[in-house]
Structures are given as structure tokens and as C-alpha cells.
Amino acid sequence: MRVNSKKRIAFKSGFTLIELIVTIAILGIVLTMAYSMGDFGSTSFNNGSAKSDIQSNIRIASDYITKELRYSSDAVVLAEFPTTPYPNTNYIYVGNDGILKQYYNTDITNISGNTSNNMITTLQFQIKNSKTVEFNIQETYRKQTFQLGSSTLLLNIGDHTLVNGTGAVIAYTTEPIITNINAKPVQAISITAPLNSISINGGMLQLTSNLTPTDASIKAVTWSVDDGTLSTIDTNGLLKTITGIQGKNIKVTATAQDGSGVSGTYTVTTTGLSINRVTSFTIVSNYDCIFNGVGTLQMRVSGVNPVDAADPTVTWSIDQPSSIAIIDQNTGLLTAKTTNSNIIVVVTAKTRDGSNVTKTKDITINPKLTSIYITGGSTITRKSGLKLSCYANPGGNLATPSIGVSQLKWSVTGSNSANIGNDGLLKIGNVWGITLTVKAIATLNDGTNITVNQNINVQK
Known part of the structure; x- marks a missing residue:
């Protein structure tokens, strides 16, 4: 049988040029899609891994900070890391490289590693409670923010109270944990x-x-x-x-x-019943000052509104360290500790009922006395006595020598039958219709004398 030569040639010719181009184009599209899917998967994996690292870093840093502060004996919040750090003081802060760091006695160590060059780390500390430090760690990665807030109670702080403040650095002192065989556990x-x-x-x-x-x-x-x-x-x-x-x-x-x-x-x-909470009150005390020698000043609240508030009690605190003064958080008894003069203590009272009403009052420790005045009366009858007292402004009765007055001297003129004792007791004989002049001279501890005169009319 004879085969047609033209058909045999067409069978052996293979792909045409157009068919080859189409095949290559399809293959290119397939390869491009495969590469894009692989790149997307790789990017997603890397982003997920970076986020996981950041969250892990935040948790590790939070646990470390809590552990460090828990057994501290004191803590102060600072705006920035000091140029000259105090010796034997720890600092936790974010360095210029964006890494959380701890400084102690010239040694700097990293608390957590930097997971990405694109990461921004911020750290914020806040003291709102006399014994508690709150902090917030925040890290931003590719416009996504991860943060963790926590607080820790300082167990070794004793009677000391922390000073309220907010800042990016915490400075604290740490005491070793001592196992005491005489320790008293809670029963x-x-x-x-x-x-x-x-x-x-x-x-x-x-x-x-x-x-x-x-x-x-x-x-x-x-x-x-x-x-x-x-x-x-x-x-x-x-x-x-x-x-x-x-x-x-x-x-x-x-x-x-x-x-x-x-x-x-x-x-x-x-x-569903509403509970009456405190809306307002004022802080009162007998004086606006307190002396180291006298020791204490009772702070009180007055004018609590509404009068039928379910819980009218407050918690007391001050803005000074225990070396200056202390206050009983329940009773409001303020005690001066320093011998320095003219120290202002801001006393704060905050309601306990959750209304968060807060009032403050300034108390001066060891104020510089500026004047004195006599009380007890301005008239006396013949053949009688009149008890006079001398007070400082500001201050208390000068009969208490420890308020900054080393000596108080009384004298009287106007009649030979009049005399006054060291206790301020004025006596007059059988005369009347005259005016006596009583003088009190207070000698301060620094040698300064302050004098006051008062006229006393003698009546029949």
C-alpha cells in the first residue's frame, strides 16, 4: 500500500511556534502563582513568629519586673535614666537601642532581646498607692501594638510609703530575702x-x-x-x-x-438598690503645722456629704518619705520625724467607698515662728488672778518648749502689787482703775527673740 507523502510530512512537523509561545506563557503563570503563594506563606510565618517573640518577650519582662520589685524596700519613678546613677540602686528602663535593661552598680544587663529592627518599645511606671507599683510594657511592630500591664506590692517596704508619680524609669533598692526562724506567719x-x-x-x-x-x-x-x-x-x-x-x-x-x-x-x-457614696468632705486639724518635738497631729475629716453615706471613712497618705513624717492610713495620726524647718507635707485623704473623692491639706513641719500672741482675757478684778497663755503663729502653746522655743519669759508693769509667774498666772493686789502691761518674750532655738505686749485693765 502506498502512503501519501504529504500526510507523512505533516505528522512529523511537531509544535507550531504559536503553540510553543502559549505553552511557555501558561508555564510562566503557573510558576508565578506558585512563587507568590510560597512568598505569602513565608511572610505570614515570619510575621507570626515575630509576633510570638514579641509577646513572649513582654511576658518574660513583666514577670522579671514583678519579681524584682516585689522584695524591694523602696522605689521611685523617674522621667529618665539619670546621668549619675546612685550606688547600690537598681534601675529598669528602655535603652536607646529599644531593649529593656536593668542597671545595678555600673552593670547593665538586658531583660529582653530586641526581636526586630522595626519594633518600638515603651515602658511606663506609675505609683498611685503607698506600697504598690503599676507598670505597662508596650511594643509596636509594623503598626500593630502589643502591651501588658501589671502591678506589684512591695513586701519589704515596712512603714515607709511610696511617693506618687509617673515615668519611664523605676529606681529601687533591694534587700535580701532573709529566712527568720522568729517570723510570724498568718494564722x-x-x-x-x-x-x-x-x-x-x-x-x-x-x-x-x-x-x-x-x-x-x-x-x-x-x-x-x-x-x-x-x-x-x-x-x-x-x-x-x-x-x-x-x-x-x-x-x-x-x-x-x-x-x-x-x-x-x-x-x-x-x-438593684443604690448605695449612698461620699460626694464631698474636708480635712481638718487643730493646727496647720506640726513640730518634731511635739511629735503628732491628729488629722480628721469633716462635712461629709451626704450625711447618710454608707461608708464615710477615708484612707490617709502623705507625699513625704518616712524619714520626714509618717501617717497612720486608718486613723490619720500624723507624726513628724525630721528636725529640719519649714518642710511642707501634703496630707491626702481618699474615700474607701469607691467614690474616689480625694482631698489634700498642707501641713508645715517645724515652721519658722513669725509672731506670738497672748490669750486668756484683757480684764482682771482686784485681789484676784488671771491665767494667761502665749501661742505661736504658726504653732501651739509656748508652754510646750519643744515646738522651737527654748525659753518663755513673762513680765508685768503698771503696778507694784502686780506680778506674773513663769506659768503665766497674773495676780493683782487691792488696786483698781489702772492698766497693766503684760509682756511675753519667746526665745527661739536659734537665739531669736519674739516679743508681744498686752494691756490688762484692772477693775473693782
Whole structure:
């Protein structure tokens, strides 16, 4: 059989040029799509890995800062890392390279590593409570922000109180943890509150922990609630409701932080009734000053509104370290500790009922006396006596020599039958219709004399 030669040639010719171009184009599209998918997957993996690193860094840094501050004996918030750091003082801050750092006695170590050149790290510390430091770590990566806030109670602070402030650097001193065989662990905890109910939708109630023994070595407790969907409680025992469900029981627990495992509970019931909270009050005291020698000045609150407030009590604090003065946070008894003159102490009173009403009053420690005045009267009858007293301005009775006056001398002129003793007791004989002039001279500790005269009329 004879085969047609033209058909045989067409069969052997293969792909045409157009077919080849189309094939190459399709292959290019397929390869491009495969590369794009691979690149997207790689980018997503790298971004996810970077985010995971950042979140891990934040958690590690937060745990480290909490551990460092927990056993500190003092802490101060600073705006920036000092040019000349204090010896034996720790500092935590963000360096110029964006890495969290710790400084101690000329040694600088990194708390966490820098996960990316595109990362921005910020650190903020805040002291709002006399013994608690709050902090917030924030890292921004490719316009996404990750942050973690926390707070820690300083367990070794004792009677010292922290100074309120906000800044990017914390300076603190650390004392070694000492195992004391004479330490007193907490044996029991009871919880008290002005009420056993709390209003719904943002109602607040201040709870107080009472430890047995009262002189336990570590008095700090950790607060918690059994159902976080109903309420929250902060580190100071302030309970706040979240939802509007009435008739629900909230179980509050206070657990000792000394490792004893002792805890106490208190049950609060949610109610729709509103609770009267403090809207205003004033701080009062007998004087606007206090002397180191006298020692104490009782601070009080007055004019609490409304008068039927459920909890009219306040918590007291001051803005000075314990070397200057201390104040009992419950009773408001202020005690001066320094012998320096003209030190201003800002006394703060804050309500406990959750209304957060705060008032302040300035008290001068060891003020420089500027004048004195005599009290007791301006008239005396013949053959009688009149008890006079001399007061400082500002200050108290000059009969108390420890308020900055080393000596108080009395004298009287106007009649030979008149005399006055060192105690200010003026006596007059059988004369009348005359005017006596009583003089008091106060000699200050620095040698300065302050004099005051007062006329006393003698009547029949």
C-alpha cells in the first residue's frame, strides 16, 4: 500500500511556534502563582513568629519586673535614666537601642532581646498607692501594638510609703530575702466591709482584710473573686460589679502572701438598690503645722456629704518619705520625724467607698515662728488672778518648749502689787482703775527673740 507523502510530512512537523509561545506563557503563570503563594506563606510565618517573640518577650519582662520589685524596700519613678546613677540602686528602663535593661552598680544587663529592627518599645511606671507599683510594657511592630500591664506590692517596704508619680524609669533598692526562724506567719484572715451587698452595674464596695496575729511578718494579701463575669477586685480590696444581675452571691477571698496558705472569705450579694457614696468632705486639724518635738497631729475629716453615706471613712497618705513624717492610713495620726524647718507635707485623704473623692491639706513641719500672741482675757478684778497663755503663729502653746522655743519669759508693769509667774498666772493686789502691761518674750532655738505686749485693765 502506498502512503501519501504529504500526510507523512505533516505528522512529523511537531509544535507550531504559536503553540510553543502559549505553552511557555501558561508555564510562566503557573510558576508565578506558585512563587507568590510560597512568598505569602513565608511572610505570614515570619510575621507570626515575630509576633510570638514579641509577646513572649513582654511576658518574660513583666514577670522579671514583678519579681524584682516585689522584695524591694523602696522605689521611685523617674522621667529618665539619670546621668549619675546612685550606688547600690537598681534601675529598669528602655535603652536607646529599644531593649529593656536593668542597671545595678555600673552593670547593665538586658531583660529582653530586641526581636526586630522595626519594633518600638515603651515602658511606663506609675505609683498611685503607698506600697504598690503599676507598670505597662508596650511594643509596636509594623503598626500593630502589643502591651501588658501589671502591678506589684512591695513586701519589704515596712512603714515607709511610696511617693506618687509617673515615668519611664523605676529606681529601687533591694534587700535580701532573709529566712527568720522568729517570723510570724498568718494564722487566720477575716474580711470586713461596711455592707454585705453591692449595687449592680458598676457598684463598688471596699473590703478590708484583718490578719491574726496583727503583727504577722508579712501582712500583704492577694484578693480574688469566684466569678469574674460578675465582678472584679483590685489589689487594695475594692470590689466592683460588671453585670446587672441582682440576687447573685459574690465570694471574695483574701489569701496571705507569706506562703502560709491561709485565706479568708466574705460573701457579697448584688442588689438593684443604690448605695449612698461620699460626694464631698474636708480635712481638718487643730493646727496647720506640726513640730518634731511635739511629735503628732491628729488629722480628721469633716462635712461629709451626704450625711447618710454608707461608708464615710477615708484612707490617709502623705507625699513625704518616712524619714520626714509618717501617717497612720486608718486613723490619720500624723507624726513628724525630721528636725529640719519649714518642710511642707501634703496630707491626702481618699474615700474607701469607691467614690474616689480625694482631698489634700498642707501641713508645715517645724515652721519658722513669725509672731506670738497672748490669750486668756484683757480684764482682771482686784485681789484676784488671771491665767494667761502665749501661742505661736504658726504653732501651739509656748508652754510646750519643744515646738522651737527654748525659753518663755513673762513680765508685768503698771503696778507694784502686780506680778506674773513663769506659768503665766497674773495676780493683782487691792488696786483698781489702772492698766497693766503684760509682756511675753519667746526665745527661739536659734537665739531669736519674739516679743508681744498686752494691756490688762484692772477693775473693782
